[in-house]
Amino acid sequence: MSEKVLLVDDEKDFVGALAERMQNRGMDVSTSTSAKDALKKVEGESYDAIILDLMMPEMDGLEALAEIKKKKPELQVILLTGQATVEKGIEAMKIGAMDFVEKPADLKVLTEKIKKAQAQRMLLVEKKTEEKIKNILLTGGW
Amino acid sequence: MSFKLNIIGETGLQFFGKMSASNFHEINNVLAIINENAGLLEDFGLMIKDGSPVEPERLLAVSEKIIKQVQRANTIVKTINRFSHSVDKSVKRIDLGETLAFMAELSARIAERRGVTLKPELPATQVKITTSPFFLENLVWLCLDFAMNVTGVGKTVRLAVKQTENGALVKFTRLEAFAELQDDTFPAEQENALLGSLGAKLTADPDGGEIIITLPESIAEAA
Numbered sequence: 384m385s386e387k388v389l390l391v392d393d394e395k396d397f398v399g400a401l402a403e404r405m406q407n408r409g410m411d412v413s414t415s416t417s418a419k420d421a422l423k424k425v426e427g428e429s430y431d432a433i434i435l436d437l438m439m440p441e442m443d444g445l446e447a448l449a450e451i452k453k454k455k456p457e458l459q460v461i462l463l464t465g466q467a468t469v470e471k472g473i474e475a476m477k478i479g480a481m482d483f484v485e486k487p488a489d490l491k492v493l494t495e496k497i498k499k500a501q502a503q504r505m506l507l508v509e510k511k512t513e514e515k516i517k518n519i520l521l522t523g524g525w
Numbered sequence: 526m527s528f529k530l531n532i533i534g535e536t537g538l539q540f541f542g543k544m545s546a547s548n549f550h551e552i553n554n555v556l557a558i559i560n561e562n563a564g565l566l567e568d569f570g571l572m573i574k575d576g577s578p579v580e581p582e583r584l585l586a587v588s589e590k591i592i593k594q595v596q597r598a599n600t601i602v603k604t605i606n607r608f609s610h611s612v613d614k615s616v617k618r619i620d621l622g623e624t625l626a627f628m629a630e631l632s633a634r635i636a637e638r639r640g641v642t643l644k645p646e647l648p649a650t651q652v653k654i655t656t657s658p659f660f661l662e663n664l665v666w667l668c669l670d671f672a673m674n675v676t677g678v679g680k681t682v683r684l685a686v687k688q689t690e691n692g693a694l695v696k697f698t699r700l701e702a703f704a705e706l707q708d709d710t711f712p713a714e715q716e717n718a719l720l721g722s723l724g725a726k727l728t729a730d731p732d733g734g735e736i737i738i739t740l741p742e743s744i745a746e747a748a
Contacts, residue, residue, distance in 0.1 A: 400565045
């Protein structure tokens with residue numbers, strides 16, 4: 384099953400080229416060049432992984448990450464950064480980031496992390512569905 | 526071992542570190558774009574090898590993007606290089622308008638992240654003074670940092686230079702939210718230390734939304 388990915392970075396030429404390379408490898412990729420646009424997309428669509436740049440104008444990656452997690456906690460976010468400081472890393476993990484990838488990104492490494500994100504998300508969705516069914520059965524809501 | 530940096534030394538190191546980190550981060554972004562576009566060219570090569578047709582226009586478009594990013598990196602490297610040479614001479618004759626334009630370029634990435642536009646307005650004729658280039662750049666940065674925080678809804682800070690009878694002045698204008706600021710912590714210890722070293726004066730006008738630095742024609746005469 385092809386991985387559905389949302390790629391978010393304010394550098395248009397970066398997003399365009401990386402998205403094309405990921406599509407060449409069979410992924411279903413959408414792009415955003417601002418965190419605000421990405422948040423709108425997240426509301427309307429579901430993704431296996433969101434690749435999110437840490438440093439963006441207006442709303443940075445950490446703020447966007449917190450918003451995404453508030454809206455859809457099951458979404459798996461991989462942060463893309465040129466400044467992977469320990470402090471930022473700890474902060475991001477606390478908010479709920481799945482992983483980090485340093486720029487310039489190694490596509491093989493990124494692809495592996497996306498596959499891991501997809502598996503993790505499927506597990507969370509399955510667990511959520513199971514809980515829902517259990518709840519229906521217990522409350523006799525059927 | 527214990528040591529204590531003086532306020533100018535400490536402020537200077539922080540300034541140097543902040544500007545370097547910001548501009549190196551920008552280079553890293555450029556390298557990331559080059560990396561992805563080079564990877565895309567590699568993909569096209571593999572496609573052609575496998576017999577899949579790739580339009581020449583697509584190859585040309587990618588190579589154009591790489592060339593554009595190399596030029597962008599070159600500009601950033603020149604900016605960092607010039608900044609590094611600011612400490613070569615403690616006192617130098619400088620073109621003030623050009624220095625302000627350079628500071629706007631050096632701070633561009635930080636300004637962009639804060640959603641602020643820096644607009645240096647160069648004078649028609651050169652305004653030259655003899656001063657400490659690094660201390661002046663540091664003071665301009667501290668003023669810019671403050672100005673970006675109080676720029677208001679317009680999100681544009683204008684920088685202007687004017688010749689005066691005994692030297693020159695630098696103006697930071699359109700600081701619309703300056704008057705709403707409750708505390709009066711600007712200029713602080715750091716700015717005052719640099720003003721003293723440059724023989725300069727700072728006038729803050731919150732109601733008028735501007736900051737003015739008055740600089741002597743020569744730092745030696747002011748001492």
